[in-house]
Amino acid sequence: MSGLFSSTVTPTQRRQAFRDGLNSGKIQRLPGAFSPLVARAVQDAGFEGVYISGAVVAADLALPDIGLTTLDEVVGRSRQIARATDLPVLVDADTGFGEPMSAARTVAALEDAGIAGCHLEDQVNPKRCGHLDGKEVVPTELMLRRIGAAVKERRDDSFVICARTDAAGVEGIDSAIERAKAYADAGADLIFTEALHTPADFEKFRAAVDVPLLANMTEFGKTELLSASQLEGLGYNAVIYPVTTLRIAMGQVEDALADIAETGTQTEWVGRMQHRSRLYELLRYSEYNAFDQQIFTYQNPSERG
Template sequence: MNPVVGVAVSVADKRAALRAGLDSGRLQRLPGAFSPLVAKVVADIGPPRFEGVYVSGGALAANLGLPDIGLTTLTEVAASGAQIAAATDLPTLIDADTGFGSPLNAARTISVLEEAGLAGCHLEDQVNPKRCGHLDGKSVVSAADMVQRLRAAVSARRDPNFVVCARTDAAGVEGLHAAIDRARAYADAGADMIFTEALADVAAFEKFRAAIDVPLLANMTEFGKSPLLTTRQLSDIGYNAVIYPVTTLRLAMFAIEAGLREIHSAGTQSSLLEQMQHRDRLYALLRYQDYNEFDTQTYNFTLEGG
């Protein structure tokens, strides 16, 4: 039975689904959601449905009016992640930046994100303050420091199905071979999956796959350093998961800007109606009718006497 308030799938089952998906041999597709409502749309598209939801640190920062340079806090990220994860029965993977500090902070990050209902997170090997992975000027910590960060994170995990993913930004800083060496070390340190950030061509994706035994995650962000590979291409290479981190935010912001310009110039939004989500569709996503029926069935008593 699907409850009206909340979803029918437990957090433990969501984590198990993500873990099983990464081992299934089928590419797990995780579009980015910057709000619970967007997550509901992700879960509603199909069949077949997307396999999960991704929460981008860059998108969350932008939604707060901030650049993606490590300004958001663990509290802000966990709170937003909890709301998004609770909105659907899909597993949610979240961007945990560098772990928000020292290895001890990375350990606490895992505990907090587990409590928040996330199915997994990724930690990166950049220094603080971090940069968007597709910008120049990045710096990475030593491989030894990142291994320490990962070991602390893995040690704090209570649910073995909570996925700890290691992201390496080293390809654009130290070169592809160094990034692959780091990825091997990160897997040895306990990372369940490797996030291969900002690879420049198909050959680089193929070299990572040939060299690494654990699941791999590809980032198909727009306007970045990586080519936009199709799901078929990524599947053929042997990748296990793909994220589209900021796609929904970019689509929404483009439409919002265009609409506001039209209102500014025309003095009315009447020409935009065909480009808007209809009230009926929004109500369907939010399950207004289910809430109404629940309310009627629950509060159907009458008071007698005085």
């Protein structure tokens, strides 16, 4: 990463890297980032990509994950995060923020934001968190129109269009498999199998569907938490940890605030904080200082003796 204000890896290069990773035989690990700084930390830790969760964008705005966020809010946060990392960024685009034409507009906006790919889901509007009860899915034909519109609007063929199916928890895993096959035939590059329960479910899905598959390892949901190596062994191509960093951060924030409210000091937490020096490393503070010094030492040739 050499550019101070934006990545020097082009969006197309990052999209192709994501595609290559999905076909590499090595599982692509994408932790969720709730801010550009977290995305920078994800890259520094050696992961293959960054994920932006719709639930996390909503939660960061103090909203529930029930389809209240707007396209502009999601695209804005996505652009900020993509700017801060060289890694491919995959974005949760919910149902496309409307019906098929809106899904097409969503893809165009995310392409313009430098994103590597997005996923569209087959829930009805407004959607619900994939691991809650009470979800509803649209007819397969409507989801095929969403995917078709997204594929048609895509200008960069390397942009990854992922189709998420929530049908396993509504209609059963066999229906979800049939939907996934249809979604792949409609042009989806990647299938997101939401809210499967056990390794056997993942194995059954992999045996039936012949396109790259993405697993969701979210905490407190319906899915047994499996390691990346376990999922790779089951033949999965990518895994997301959508809310993990936000949950860790907010857990620490709430505990610290409660302690400070009681004791009046943060002294006991200093050892658990990210040190200022480490923050400055992630922010590339020294590189900005060097850049700034070069500007201030510049002299106009006409002013030289």
